[in-house]
Amino acid sequence: MQAFVIDAFTFSRLEEQRSGSLLVADLPRLSAESANTDGALDWSLTGGKDASGHAQLVLTVDGSVQLMCQRCLTPFAFDIDSESVLILAKDEENADEIEAFLDNDEIDVVVGSKTFNIMDLIEDEALLAIPQSPKHAVCPDVSLASADTTAAIEVEVGKKESPFAVLKKINGRT
């Protein structure tokens, strides 16, 4: 998985670009939140700097995952089309300084490194894009589904934690 590790500051300074695609099946945390491991994500990462000269990465994630509808308990394809700006900090202290300086909740400040794992970043982005309580816009008629299948699905849904609770635990960030 070497292709997913970058030197974050060099990547930004040289304004590098990288893109690729990942299977949901390759992302264990996303798989755990999904109804099954079908689906794939296209991603792109662009290095640069913000108006104040901070090193930044722009990440886009575009694709679809199978989520369990919390109303009718059948899986459906949820489209992810997400872009975020990440400002790179040297360490936690520097991250706090930049956050205070930017004073903008929509911009994430992350601690960069020479061995920055962008696969984690892509997975985080996808997890944050997933609704906490996914539902069909309009549920299909499920009266034909067998009662056994519905019961089995219900047990699985009951065990699941919200993606936000899981992310908090893993990242320790707000």
Ligand SMILES: [Zn+2]
């Ligand atoms: Zn539904």
